[in-house]
Amino acid sequence: MWKRVAWWWTLLRGDGRRLWRALRHPSSPVWLKIGTALLMLYVLSPIDFIPDTIPVLGVVDDLLMVGFAMRWLLGRLPAHIRADIERPTRPMASR
Secondary structure (H helix, E strand, O other), rough: HHHHHHHHHHHHHHHHHHHHHHHHHOOOOOHHHHHHHHHHHHHHHOOOOOOOOOOHHHHHHHHHHHHHHHHHHHHHOOOHHHHHHOOOOOOOOOO
């Protein structure tokens, strides 16, 4: 079970970084900004498909919805933006 949780966390963290970089891209489409705003509204909203008062299912429901929504948004990006955000960033120079 913990391997699955670690896998989901890695997946969400990586997709979150790619989504953040796509939002900061100079030619990011307006629909991406609106979709991300709606996704954040869902995360912050007290209205859920499965209430968070149910011990495990309430949180798992949110993780799945956010993960699938981020994948869906990232999958519809234009190819040039996707290529730019997939390119590794240069590490900071040590002093």
